[in-house]
Each structure stands twice: as C-alpha cells, then as structure tokens.
Amino acid sequence: QTVVTQEPSFSVSPGGTVTLTCGLSSGSVSTSYYPSWYQQTPGQAPRTLIYSTNTRSSGVPDRFSGSILGNKAALTITGAQADDESDYYCVLYMGSGILVFGGGTKLTVL
Amino acid sequence: EVQLVESGGGLVQPGGSLRLSCAASGFTFSSYEMNWVRQAPGKGLEWVSYISSSGSTIYYADSVKGRFTISRDNAKNSLYLQMNSLRAEDTAVYYCARFYNTAIVMDVWGKGTTVTVSS
Numbered sequence: 536q537t538v539v540t541q542e543p544s545f546s547v548s549p550g551g552t553v554t555l556t557c558g559l560s561s562g563s564v565s566t567s568y569y570p571s572w573y574q575q576t577p578g579q580a581p582r583t584l585i586y587s588t589n590t591r592s593s594g595v596p597d598r599f600s601g602s603i604l605g606n607k608a609a610l611t612i613t614g615a616q617a618d619d620e621s622d623y624y625c626v627l628y629m630g631s632g633i634l635v636f637g638g639g640t641k642l643t644v645l
Numbered sequence: 646e647v648q649l650v651e652s653g654g655g656l657v658q659p660g661g662s663l664r665l666s667c668a669a670s671g672f673t674f675s676s677y678e679m680n681w682v683r684q685a686p687g688k689g690l691e692w693v694s695y696i697s698s699s700g701s702t703i704y705y706a707d708s709v710k711g712r713f714t715i716s717r718d719n720a721k722n723s724l725y726l727q728m729n730s731l732r733a734e735d736t737a738v739y740y741c742a743r744f745y746n747t748a749i750v751m752d753v754w755g756k757g758t759t760v761t762v763s764s
Contacts, residue, residue, distance in 0.1 A: 569749035573690070580740055580757055581682075581690065586750035624690050628749045632695040632704040634680070639689040 537561070539627050541637035547615045547644055555640045556607040557625030563606035568627040570608035572601060575622045575639075584623075585610060612642075620644040647671035647753050649741050654758030661731050661762070667724040667741030667755055675699075675719035678744040680751055681726050683737035683760075691737075694726065695744065709735075731762045 538560035547553035557570055564570060566588045573581040583592040585601035588608065598613045608627075612619055625637040653665040667679070681693040694715040695704040703715055714727040724741050738759050742751035 571750045573751075575690070580754040581742075581751075583750060583752050583754070586745075586748045586752070590748065592750075592752065622689075626692075626751070632678075632697075632702065634692040634695070634751075636682075636690045636692060 537627075537629060537635055539625060539635050539637040541623075541625060541640045543638065544641045544643070547612070547619075547642065549615060549617060549644055551615050552611065552613045553615060553642065554604070555610045555612075555623055555625075555642070556604065557609070557627070557637050558607040559627070564603065564608045564627065566603060568608070568629075570601065570603075571626045572599075572608075572610045573624045573626065575624065576620075581624065615644050617644050647743075649743065649753055649755035651739060651741055651755045651758035654739065654760045656761045656763065657731055658764050659732060659762055662727070662729045663731065663760060665726040665728065665739055665741075665758060665760070667726075669722045669724065669743075672743070672753075674717075674722040678746050679715075679717065679724045680742045680744050681715060681724075682740045682742055682751070683735075684740070684757075685734070685737045688737075693739070696724070728760070731760075733762050736760060736762045 540558045572585040575581045589601040624639045648670045650668045696715045712730045716725045738757040740757045741755045743753040745752045
C-alpha cells in the first residue's frame with residue numbers, strides 16, 4: 536500500500552520561510568506524480584494552492600511555490616503571514632484516476 | 646460563479662444507507678471528471694472515488710469498494726454518492742471536487758456535507 540508522507544507539524548516565524556515536504560513510503564516523488572498542494576483551515580473546505588508540481592492556482596499569492604527537492608515534492612512559503620496558519624495536504628496521482636493524500640502538515644505561525 | 650454544493654448528509658445507523666448529492670453550477674459539468682473526498686473528525690483528507698466525465702470510468706478507494714457507488718447525471722449537473730453498509734468509520738465530512746484532468750488537480754471544492762454513522 537502506497538503511503539504519502541508529510542511532516543505532522545511545523546512552525547515558522549512571521550516573515551520567515553518554511554518548506555513542507557511530501558514523500559513516498561517507498562520510492563521517490565517525481566513530476567510524474569503531478570504533486571498538488573491544498574490548504575485547509577478548521578471548518579473550511581480545502582483550497583487548491585499548487586498543482587503539477589509548481590503551478591500556482593488562480594489567486595494564490597506568489598509567496599507559495601512548489602518544487603521537487605531531492606526525492607520529495609515540496610511546498611515553500613516565503614514571508615509567512617499569520618493567516619498562513621493552516622493544515623497543508625499534498626496529493627500524489629498514482630495513475631488510473633487514483634489520488635492519494637498525505638497525512639497533512641499543521642503549520643503554526645508564531 | 647463556479648460552484649459545487651453538497652447535500653444529503655445526516656445521521657444514519659450502522660449498516661444503513663445514505664445518498665449524497667453534489668449540484669454543480671457555473672461551468673460545463675459534463676466536460677469534467679469529478680471526485681468525492683472525505684474527512685473524518687480530527688483527521689486528514691481521504692480520496693474516496695472518481696468518475697469520468699461520461700460516467701463510463703469509475704474508481705474507488707479500497708476502504709469503500711463494494712459499499713459505495715459514484716454516479717452522475719449530466720443533464721441535471723449533478724454528482725452522487727450512494728453509500729451502503731455504512732460503518733462508524735465512514736463518519737466524515739464529504740466533499741465533492743471538480744477534477745481538471747489536464748493538470749491532474751482538484752481545482753474546485755464544495756463546502757461539504759456531514760455524515761454521521763452512529764446508533
């Protein structure tokens with residue numbers, strides 16, 4: 536069974552930079568997995584941030600960026616703001632319509 | 646405005662059934678693939694099911710295979726999830742999400758409908 540791994544939690548200071556990662560329990564993440572990233576605040580629906588590794592969704596500030604770092608997908612927030620405090624989920628495409636979510640990272644800005 | 650609105654959630658006993666609906670507006674529903682995603686209380690997001698634009702191709706997560714059925718009515722701009730043999734672990738907020746297959750991304754989300762399985 537494929538497991539998509541994310542850091543359970545992370546903290547960043549206001550104005551700081553943080554990189555969240557998305558890996559596989561077995562193997563490396565590449566662009567072929569079309570990694571996407573979603574932001575969710577409590578009680579709200581997910582918001583699409585990044586797709587196809589590094590393409591920002593419409594209206595997403597350019598302080599959010601996506602990449603492949605080593606064997607993982609990565610979401611970098613540059614100049615973190617208080618309202619970036621959220622849960623962040625990555626999704627990898629396994630082919631044949633199958634999507635797998637990571638467990639999510641709870642980001643604290645303090 | 647592009648919008649997805651889920652409905653049909655509620656309280657159901659273990660072993661019972663429920664049918665969720667997702668009404669789409671503001672875009673050509675018949676051109677898009679769709680997904681259901683759920684989130685158990687205090688837990689992360691879990692992909693549940695996928696359906697192609699025509700309804701001819703369908704996939705399910707192992708956790709719901711054989712119990713849930715996804716379908717769509719393009720004439721009514723609606724997506725459905727028939728849930729049978731419900732278990733306590735199916736308790737979750739269920740979201741429908743539009744799938745933009747060119748970019749492999751769920752780009753539009755509904756606000757969700759809550760399903761509670763409890764006696």
